[in-house]
Amino acid sequence: MSITxxxxxxGDGATLTRMIRALAEHHGYEAHFSAQPEDYExxxxxxxxxxxxxxxxxxxxxxxxxxxxxxxxxxxGRETIYMEDISVLPDYRRKGIGSALLRAMARFVLxxxxxxxxxxxxxxxxxxxxxxxxxGAVIEDGNCHCILEGEALERLAS
Amino acid sequence: xxxxxxPARPGEEGLVLAFIRKLADYEKLAHEVTAxxxxxxxxxxxxxxxxxxxxxxxxxxxxxxxxxxYNFSTFAGKAGIYLEDLFVEPHMRGRGIGKALLKTLARRxxxxxxxxxxxxxxxxxxxxxxxxxxxxxxxxxxxxxxRVSGPELEALAS
Numbered sequence: 001m002s003i004t005x006x007x008x009x010x011g012d013g014a015t016l017t018r019m020i021r022a023l024a025e026h027h028g029y030e031a032h033f034s035a036q037p038e039d040y041e042x043x044x045x046x047x048x049x050x051x052x053x054x055x056x057x058x059x060x061x062x063x064x065x066x067x068x069x070x071x072x073x074x075x076x077g078r079e080t081i082y083m084e085d086i087s088v089l090p091d092y093r094r095k096g097i098g099s100a101l102l103r104a105m106a107r108f109v110l111x112x113x114x115x116x117x118x119x120x121x122x123x124x125x126x127x128x129x130x131x132x133x134x135x136g137a138v139i140e141d142g143n144c145h146c147i148l149e150g151e152a153l154e155r156l157a158s
Numbered sequence: 159x160x161x162x163x164x165p166a167r168p169g170e171e172g173l174v175l176a177f178i179r180k181l182a183d184y185e186k187l188a189h190e191v192t193a194x195x196x197x198x199x200x201x202x203x204x205x206x207x208x209x210x211x212x213x214x215x216x217x218x219x220x221x222x223x224x225x226x227x228y229n230f231s232t233f234a235g236k237a238g239i240y241l242e243d244l245f246v247e248p249h250m251r252g253r254g255i256g257k258a259l260l261k262t263l264a265r266r267x268x269x270x271x272x273x274x275x276x277x278x279x280x281x282x283x284x285x286x287x288x289x290x291x292x293x294x295x296x297x298x299x300x301x302x303x304x305r306v307s308g309p310e311l312e313a314l315a316s
Contacts, residue, residue, distance in 0.1 A: 020232050032233050039235025048206075050237070051230040067232050072201060072209040074178045074225055074243050077193025079201070079208045084232050 001059060003097055005104040008053035008065065010045045013037035016053055019065045023087035027122065051084075054104050056097050063092035066101040068108070073116065081109045083119035102135055159217060161255060163262050166211040166223070171198040174211050177223045181245040185283075209242065212262055214255050222246035224259040231274060238274035239267050260293065 008016060014037040024033035043049040051069035055062055064087055071082040083105055088097045109117045121128055121139065133139060136151075166174055172195050182188045201208045214222040222245055229240040241263060246255045260275075267275050279286050 016232075024233055029233065035231075035233060035235025040232075043230065050228050069230050070208065070227065071229075071240070072225075072227050072242060073193075074198075074209075075182060075187070075190045075193060077197025077201060082229070084230070 001095075003056055003058060003063075003095070003100045004060075005054055005056045005100060008040075008044055008055050010041060012044055012053070012055060013040035015055065015062045016040045016065055016067070019062070019087045019089060020067070020085055022089055023085055026087075026090075054101060054108065056088075056101050056104075058092050058095060058097065062089075063095075064088035064097045064101055066105050068105065071118070076115060078116075079112070079114050080116040080118060081105075081112065081114050083117060086119075099131065099135070102131075106135075161253075161258055162215045162218075163212050163258055164215075166202060166213050168199070168203045170213065171195045171202060173213070173220055174198055174202070174223060174225070177220075177245050178225075178243060180247070181243055184245070184248075212259060214246070214259055216250055216253070216255065221250040222255050222259060224263060226263060228272075229276065234273060236273050238272045238276060239263055241275065241277035244277070256289065257293065 017035060017037045017040060020035065021030070021033050024030050040053075043051050044053075051067065053065050053067045056064040056066075066086045067084045068081050069084055071080045072078070073080050086098055086101055086105075088101075105117055121132065129139065175193060175195055175198055178193065178198075179188065179191055182191045202211055209225055209227040211226075212224045213220055214224075223243065224241060225243040226239055226241045228237055230237050241260075244256060244259060246259075263275055267273070279290065
């Protein structure tokens with residue numbers, strides 16, 4: 001039983017659509033989901049895209065993904081990375097795939113030379129909050145904005 | 159009395175940084191600003207720009223700015239614009255300068271076929287929240303993130 005994680009590439013649009021739709025359904029947001037595989041193929045085929053994704057496989061089968069996009073902090077004057085989604089298909093939950101994706105995102109961010117990974121958390125999602133706190137993220141309570149940087153980012157990536 | 163809004167030009171990164179510092183001061187976060195002019199020069203005007211900036215001039219005097227970059231909604235499968243910073247000099251408020259900066263971005267969204275303009279606001283910043291609501295922006299459920307899209311985006315752009 002093994003988890004492998006790789007960058008999403010051209011041809012992964014349908015896989016990503018399935019995973020992110022599953023996330024929308026899990027959160028009760030299916031009415032807000034309208035993306036089509038070709039919408040994803042556009043950025044997967046663009047080497048200068050502002051966004052992308054990592055795909056996690058469980059024994060070779062696509063099981064989850066994390067999507068990212070470029071962001072910028074004017075306070076530090078550097079590119080940062082914003083994580084839009086982290087999704088694990090229902091059959092593959094509780095195998096550590098979400099944690100592995102978060103670690104892989106931290107590695108990806110450092111490899112790009114960016115100092116910060118940040119994302120938003122649903123206020124009701126206490127389980128995710130615990131996972132992120134364990135990963136070293138600082139969670140700003142006012143807006144459930146999670147920030148991973150400095151030593152905590154290095155630690156998670158290593 | 160004339161208001162002009164135009165993109166920042168190379169050489170104006172010091173002006174942009176001064177506005178970033180003033181905004182941070184207003185947000186009580188001045189201690190978090192570590193960006194230098196060289197960082198902003200690279201981010202705004204380098205070979206691979208990471209962000210964009212519009213400056214507002216009142217009778218030729220720089221009085222405000224909007225710093226933004228492109229983002230991507232995985233649920234909609236569409237790119238959009240994310241507004242990172244918006245600031246108007248305190249003594250110049252109440253003249254519609256902030257609204258004009260937002261309108262410029264809304265028009266860009268419509269012109270480029272981008273369905274959404276999005277930004278965050280600190281939850282204690284009631285004066286700004288009131289202005290954004292009046293413009294048709296709505297806070298997302300359970301997130302403290304503001305977006306304007308669809309008819310409200312069209313209205314703001316017009």
